[in-house]
Amino acid sequence: xxxxxxxxxxxxxxxxxxxxxxxxxxxxxxxxxxxxxxxxxxxxxxxxxxxxxxxxxxxxxxxxxxxxxxxxxxxxxxxxxxxxxxxxxxxxxxxxxxxxxxxxxxxxxxxxxxxxxxxxxxxxxxxxxxxxxxxxxxxxxxxxxxxxxxxxxxxxxxxxxxxxxxxxxxxxxxxxxxxxxxxxxxxxxxxxxxxxxxxxxxxxxxxxxxxxxxxxxxxxxxxxxxxxxxxxxxxxxxxxxxxxxxxxxxxxxxxxxxxxxxxxxxxxxxxxxxxxxxxxxxxxxxxxxxxxxxxxxxxxxxxxxxxxxxxxxxxxxxxxxxxxxxxxxxxxxxxxxxxxxxxxxxxxxxxxxxxxxxxxxxxxxxxxxxxxxxxxxxxxxxxxxxxxxxxxxxxxxxxxxxxxxxxxxxxxxxxxxxxxxxxxxxxxxxxxxxx
Amino acid sequence: xxxxxxxxxxxxxxxxxxxxxxxxxxxxxxxxxxxxxxxxxxxxxxxxxxxxxxxxxxxxxxxxxxxxxxxxxxxxxxxxxxxxxxxxxxxxxxxxxxxxxxxxxxxxxxxxxxxxxxxxxxxxxxxxxxxxxxxxxxxxxxxxxxxxxxxxxxxxxxxxxxxxxxxxxxxxxxxxxxxxxxxxxxxxxxxxxxxxxxxxxxxxxxxxxxxxxxxxxxxxxxxxxxxxxxxxxxxxxxxxxxxxxxxxxxxxxxxxxxxxxxxxxxxxxxxxxxxxxxxxxxxxxxxxxxxx
Amino acid sequence: xxxxxxxxxxxxxxxxxxxxxxxxxxxxxxxxxxxxxxxxxxxxxxxxxxxxxxxxxxxxxxxxxxxxxxxxxxxxxxxxxxxxxxxxxxxxxxxxxxxxxxxxxxxxxxxxxxxxxxxxxxxxxxxxxxxxxxxxxxxxxxxxxxxxxxxxxxxxxxxxxxxxxxxxxxxxxxxxxxxxxxxxxxxxxxxxxxxxxxxxxxxxxxxxxxxxxxxxxxxxxxxxxxxxxxxxxxxxxxxxxxxxxxxxxxxxxxxxxxxxxxx
Numbered sequence: 001x002x003x004x005x006x007x008x009x010x011x012x013x014x015x016x017x018x019x020x021x022x023x024x025x026x027x028x029x030x031x032x033x034x035x036x037x038x039x040x041x042x043x044x045x046x047x048x049x050x051x052x053x054x055x056x057x058x059x060x061x062x063x064x065x066x067x068x069x070x071x072x073x074x075x076x077x078x079x080x081x082x083x084x085x086x087x088x089x090x091x092x093x094x095x096x097x098x099x100x101x102x103x104x105x106x107x108x109x110x111x112x113x114x115x116x117x118x119x120x121x122x123x124x125x126x127x128x129x130x131x132x133x134x135x136x137x138x139x140x141x142x143x144x145x146x147x148x149x150x151x152x153x154x155x156x157x158x159x160x161x162x163x164x165x166x167x168x169x170x171x172x173x174x175x176x177x178x179x180x181x182x183x184x185x186x187x188x189x190x191x192x193x194x195x196x197x198x199x200x201x202x203x204x205x206x207x208x209x210x211x212x213x214x215x216x217x218x219x220x221x222x223x224x225x226x227x228x229x230x231x232x233x234x235x236x237x238x239x240x241x242x243x244x245x246x247x248x249x250x251x252x253x254x255x256x257x258x259x260x261x262x263x264x265x266x267x268x269x270x271x272x273x274x275x276x277x278x279x280x281x282x283x284x285x286x287x288x289x290x291x292x293x294x295x296x297x298x299x300x301x302x303x304x305x306x307x308x309x310x311x312x313x314x315x316x317x318x319x320x321x322x323x324x325x326x327x328x329x330x331x332x333x334x335x336x337x338x339x340x341x342x343x344x345x346x347x348x349x350x351x352x353x354x355x356x357x358x359x360x361x362x363x364x365x366x367x368x369x370x371x372x373x374x375x376x377x378x379x380x381x382x383x384x385x386x387x388x389x390x391x392x393x394x395x396x397x398x399x400x401x402x403x404x405x406x407x408x409x410x411x412x413x414x415x416x417x418x419x420x421x422x423x424x425x426x427x428x429x430x431x432x433x434x435x
Numbered sequence: 436x437x438x439x440x441x442x443x444x445x446x447x448x449x450x451x452x453x454x455x456x457x458x459x460x461x462x463x464x465x466x467x468x469x470x471x472x473x474x475x476x477x478x479x480x481x482x483x484x485x486x487x488x489x490x491x492x493x494x495x496x497x498x499x500x501x502x503x504x505x506x507x508x509x510x511x512x513x514x515x516x517x518x519x520x521x522x523x524x525x526x527x528x529x530x531x532x533x534x535x536x537x538x539x540x541x542x543x544x545x546x547x548x549x550x551x552x553x554x555x556x557x558x559x560x561x562x563x564x565x566x567x568x569x570x571x572x573x574x575x576x577x578x579x580x581x582x583x584x585x586x587x588x589x590x591x592x593x594x595x596x597x598x599x600x601x602x603x604x605x606x607x608x609x610x611x612x613x614x615x616x617x618x619x620x621x622x623x624x625x626x627x628x629x630x631x632x633x634x635x636x637x638x639x640x641x642x643x644x645x646x647x648x649x650x651x652x653x654x655x656x657x658x659x660x661x662x663x664x665x666x667x668x669x670x671x672x673x674x675x676x677x678x679x680x681x682x683x684x685x686x687x688x689x690x691x692x693x694x695x696x697x698x699x700x701x702x703x704x705x706x707x708x709x710x711x712x713x714x715x716x717x718x719x720x721x722x723x724x725x726x727x
Numbered sequence: 728x729x730x731x732x733x734x735x736x737x738x739x740x741x742x743x744x745x746x747x748x749x750x751x752x753x754x755x756x757x758x759x760x761x762x763x764x765x766x767x768x769x770x771x772x773x774x775x776x777x778x779x780x781x782x783x784x785x786x787x788x789x790x791x792x793x794x795x796x797x798x799x800x801x802x803x804x805x806x807x808x809x810x811x812x813x814x815x816x817x818x819x820x821x822x823x824x825x826x827x828x829x830x831x832x833x834x835x836x837x838x839x840x841x842x843x844x845x846x847x848x849x850x851x852x853x854x855x856x857x858x859x860x861x862x863x864x865x866x867x868x869x870x871x872x873x874x875x876x877x878x879x880x881x882x883x884x885x886x887x888x889x890x891x892x893x894x895x896x897x898x899x900x901x902x903x904x905x906x907x908x909x910x911x912x913x914x915x916x917x918x919x920x921x922x923x924x925x926x927x928x929x930x931x932x933x934x935x936x937x938x939x940x941x942x943x944x945x946x947x948x949x950x951x952x953x954x955x956x957x958x959x960x961x962x963x964x965x966x967x968x969x970x971x972x973x974x975x976x977x978x979x980x981x982x983x984x985x986x987x988x989x990x
Contacts, residue, residue: 042523043468093709094819094868095655102467103655103705106648110698113557113645114685117692135538135552209556210538213531220524257542258552261535268532275518283517286983293982383969384945385729386754390741393790394754401978409971463820600833608816608830614783614809615834615886616801662866664821 003253014142015252021141021150022244022251025205026214026263028153029198030240031160033215034222034233036195038171042220043098044086046212047105049199051082053112053208056133060119068148071133072200079196082108112208136207136260138244139251145204152201156194160233167191168229205247207260213267214240221271224278243267297400298331298339300369303348304399305329306358307366311427319350319357367427373399374420374427375410381421382414388421439564442578444683446563447697449584450637451649451675453591455657457630458650459671462658463606464626467651468523469508472530473627474634474646476507478537478555481638485548486540497635504631505624507533534643557694558642580640587636594629595668602626603664641694652701653678656708674704728960730950732760732938736890736921737782742791744774744781749980750789750944751777753972757940757949759923764916766926766936766952770965773943775925776812779892782923783809795890805834808888810879812895818867824878825863828854831885853884858907873904880908891915891922898927909935929961944972 010016036045052075059074060066082104089100116131132140141149160167166187169177178184195215202214222235247263276284305328310316322336331339340356343349348362358366376398377391402410420426461470480503484496507529514525541550563580570576595602605612605622613619634646641649657670681704682697689696735758742755752774759765767775780786782793784800796803808831831853832846842850854860857877862870870878876896883891897905912922916937926932932939933956941947941955941964948955948964 037521037524040521040523042521042527046468046471046527089709092713093659095658096465098465099462099467099651099655099658102471102647102651103702105471106645106651107698107702107705110645110648110695110702113695114689114691114699115695117557117695118689121690134556210531210535212527213535216524216527217531220520220528223520224518258538261538261542264531264535265539268528268535271528272532275514275520281519290983379971380754383972384754385947386756390754390756393741394743397979398975401982402975403978406971406974406978413971463817600830603822603826604830604833607820607822607827608811610780610785610811610815611809611830611882613785614807614811616804617834658821662821662868663823664826667821 004249007249007252015248017146018138018141018251019245019248021146022138022205022248022259023241024150024153025141025202026218026240026244026247027237028156029202029206029211029214030218030236031233032156032191032194032198034219034229034236035160035167035171035191036215037219037223038229039191042212042216043101044083045195045199045215047082047086047101047108048079048196049203049208049211049215050105050112051108052076052079052196052199052203053109053133054078054115055112056203056208057112057115057119061115068145072148072152075200075203076196078108078112079199080193083192083196109208132207132258133203134207134209135258136203136205136210136247136263137251138205138248138259139255141204149201149204152197156197156201159190159194163187163190164230171229205244205259206263207258210260210264213264214243217264217267217271218243221267221274224274224281239267239270242270293400295339295342298335299343299346299348300365300400301329302331302339302343303358303362303366304369304373305331306349306356307363307370307427310358310363311370316363317357319352319355321355325356364429367429369399371427371429372402372407374424375407375414375417376402377420377422378414378417378426379410391421440683440687442564442581443560443693444680446578446581446584446640447560447679447683447693448676449581449588450640451653451679451697451701452672453584453588453633454637454646454649455653455671455675456591456595456668457626457633459654459657459664459667460602460606460626461630461650462654463664468526469511469627470630470650471647472511472526473504473507473630474643474650475530476533477501477504477631477635477638478534478643479503479540480537481635482537482540482544482548482550485550486544497632500635501628501631503533504634505628507631508624508627554639554642556642557645557692558638558640560640560693563640583636584640587633591629591633594625598622598625641697645694645698648698648701649675652698652705656701656705659705659708659712674701677704728948728950728955729757729946730954732758734761735759736761736796737923738794738797739778739782740791740794742778742781742793743789744777744786745789745979746777746786747980748983750976752781752942753945753976754791755942755946756791757946759921759940759949760938761921762916762919763921763937764912764935765921765923765938765940766932767923767940767942768926768929768932768964769942769947771927773964775927775942776894778940778942779809779894779923779925783807783892805886806889808883808886808891810883810891810893810896813872813875813879813898815894818870818875820867822867823863824854824859824865824867824870824881825850827867827878828863828881828885831882834886849887850881850885853881854878856884856911857881871901873900876900876904876908880911884911889920891920893922893924895925895927897924897931905931932956944969944976 007015033045036042055074055078056071059070063070086100086104089095090097166182170184170187174184199211202211206214218236218239221239222232225235226232243263243266246266247259250257250262251259276282279285305325309328310318325331340349344351348359348365349356350359373395376395380386380391380394381388417426458470461467477500480500484500488496510529511525514520515522541552563578566579568576568579568582601617601622605617605619609619637646653671653674656674657667660670661667678697678701681700683693685700686693686696737759739755739757742752743750744752767778769775777786781788795807828850829842832842832850851860854863857880859877859881896908915922933952936952939952939955940949941960943964948960
């Protein structure tokens with residue numbers, strides 16, 4: 001608890017710089033990752049992330065010290081080489097894209113591991129800290145490193161801001177962008193360079209191995225909350241920053257711990273929560289929607305039953321016990337009472353002792369369902385030439401989802417018919433007048 | 436060449452053949468990245484199995500940890516179908532999350548288990564000759580890992596031989612397979628189960644990430660050279676051996692990670708075959724699919 | 728217009744099939760006669776492939792059922808053969824022509840058994856029938872489009888089935904292959920087998936088929952070609968979609984309704 005308070009008071013200047021740096025790194029890779037995600041190239045990001053490792057090692061071998069600028073240059077070169085290699089393999093052999101990605105990813109990473117172990121075993125004193133590139137160490141982000149990585153992250157954000165419109169277009173429809181005369185090739189080049197750059201900066205906090213998560217996961221999570229690219233980018237950046245903060249905190253309380261995995265776990269939890277609970281697209285939300293549709297259907301079927309019984313007996317407002325309803329149609333007995341209670345609450349039914357009767361509003365709803373049912377039956381028999389005994393099942397479903405616009409269209413097409421294929425009257429209401 | 440070198444090369448070869456046999460099917464199913472995902476995602480399973488069994492000696496931990504690989508396949512499908520997440524992102528999100536959990540478990544329980552991040556990345560094949568099986572009278576039979584690799588290879592060869600036709604048809608033409616009564620889903624999960632099992636078993640020697648290379652690189656090199664599945668599997672075996680032998684020599688020369696060197700050699704072989712082929716054929720390039 | 732087949736081989740009963748929850752075919756109800764060469768005809772997106780995929784159990788049914796030889800598919804699977812669209816597979820796959828044709832014999836083999844000499848004999852005979860025996864060791868990557876289609880046909884012949892479903896076997900093949908395939912299909916039907924072909928070329932349809940099924944999201948007509956291949960019915964098939972049907976289909980998808988309600 002004391003740790004938490006000390007950390008969030010930001011009184012330690014080291015904490016401030018580490019937090020700032022991590023936020024910037026994670027947020028900027030999340031922003032670039034949004035476009036990788038939208039272009040369905042998430043795994044390309046994964047490959048680039050792994051592929052920068054030999055560049056980092058080679059830069060160290062070359063310069064002999066852990067110099068951030070050299071590292072960035074080395075990583076950039078090997079990241080680019082990997083992208084180029086994947087392109088060439090797909091273009092000039094029968095190997096397919098996914099294999100090319102996996103191939104380049106693992107071979108570059110293997111070479112990187114070989115270089116790294118070679119450096120370690122050669123006993124260079126300055127090599128401590130190289131390992132932090134594998135799984136990330138936010139705490140190492142101080143002094144000159146912070147400035148260099150921070151500046152690169154800013155460059156990234158500015159570049160995305162400048163070319164936002166163009167990136168959005170090529171992510172959505174590359175062929176169309178080409179017809180507009182956009183330099184799609186060069187824009188792709190730029191976007192790939194930005195991805196490489198995002199990876200290069202992010203690895204300080206997250207590490208090479210898990211860097212791909214910073215490109216993919218924030219964007220995937222953000223996708224569930226919005227349909228607009230601008231909002232998606234902001235959300236992804238926010239989610240990325242949140243996980244970055246967690247990483248900085250872990251680095252503060254447990255300096256020996258790699259930060260990458262913690263950042264990734266936090267962002268993954270955010271993503272999985274989004275998959276389940278985001279309104280509109282989340283699994284739970286959709287399940288809830290299904291449930292409420294099921295409820296609606298059950299209620300409407302009851303109103304329909306009441307209407308049909310009333311039609312038969314020429315008494316729409318008779319009160320009927322539950323048994324009579326069950327005898328008319330096989331409703332699930334378990335949820336019968338609940339549905340009736342909901343109907344009473346909505347004012348569609350009135351309860352009298354142990355029996356129920358339609359209210360005028362309920363009668364209207366029941367009539368409307370029966371009307372849609374019979375209209376759809378008639379449509380199927382007229383336009384699909386279905387036999388009258390084949391139209392009922394389909395209408396049982398469609399009656400619940402037919403919109404007023406489609407209903408009006410059906411009425412117009414069939415010129416306000418009187419009878420359905422079974423010669424039952426199609427019940428019109430006050431408002432269903434022919435114009 | 437010392438006996439140790441022979442043991443190491445032999446173990447590496449056997450593991451890479453196992454990986455390559457399965458990898459050939461992954462490649463043909465365009466599921467190479469699913470193999471990558473499984474190889475990462477079994478990590479928390481391995482750590483938990485270590486924690487429970489207290490050592491990595493137990494052979495029984497292999498199926499337990501491997502079940503996590505099958506779970507990964509299921510999760511990818513689940514996020515894709517249920518949540519409507521695009522496949523590439525479903526793969527990316529799932530395996531990075533599980534892998535991160537694995538690394539955290541290793542860091543948290545660092546004192547209690549004999550596992551570290553290095554081992555995860557590139558295994559400890561150099562120590563293979565040190566851990567031997569002995570008879571009751573104290574006679575050395577050979578390194579344990581070698582026998583594990585041999586057992587694994589036998590299982591994988593059995594799987595591929597017995598399931599050859601089902602794997603072939605469901606890979607080449609899933610619709611036809613399903614129409615003739617072969618369960619495409621079942622064989623997919625069997626293959627993913629085999630990949631998980633193999634990854635876990637080979638993990639100790641070559642590390643999780645480099646298993647991916649063994650799954651993909653030798654079969655891809657073989658794929659370049661032949662149009663026959665059987666010959667592709669045969670060439671995979673050859674490239675698996677060449678990579679292992681040449682990798683060992685390279686690692687000794689550089690004093691670096693053996694697993695890293697094996698992958699480097701596998702990659703070198705691929706480039707060699709590919710570039711030679713390009714130079715020999717000089718056939719017109721097929722339609723371009725730029726990645727960027 | 729709908730004709731009922733006498734002792735039908737295939738029966739679709741009130742079949743509704745959805746692709747990603749959106750109905751692609753509505754309430755198809757028809758029977759098809761034995762020993763006929765049958766064409767399924769309609770515009771793009773009419774649900775032609777959907778119909779035969781549903782018959783082969785490759786797509787879940789939202790409603791209705793399919794009977795082949797009066798039974799469920801699983802009971803008669805060995806008597807039924809399916810030829811997918813040529814583009815549905817990767818022809819870079821490392822396999823020879825013979826490998827692919829032998830797949831037609833796999834369904835009858837157990838887990839451990841290998842194809843016998845007799846299986847090979849049957850496969851070779853099938854290749855001879857499609858004029859590809861000389862290509863049996865050729866790699867499939869080296870075949871032309873027409874040759875690929877012949878190989879697929881040979882694989883189906885090797886199944887020695889009584890009922891064949893073929894998805895666009897005439898698409899993108901040369902004239903010689905078209906004639907060769909047609910001849911084989913005619914031989915099949917004259918020996919009492921039933922061949923059902925998804926076809927999109929109206930020009931040739933009238934001369935190819937004995938019986939046609941006109942489809943456009945719903946069944947427009949099914950019957951002998953002379954009765955059904957009329958200007959009026961073709962106009963109904965190709966003259967635009969039923970927009971209401973398409974819109975309601977979209978609603979079904981959006982509301983995520985799967986199958987029929989039970990209560």
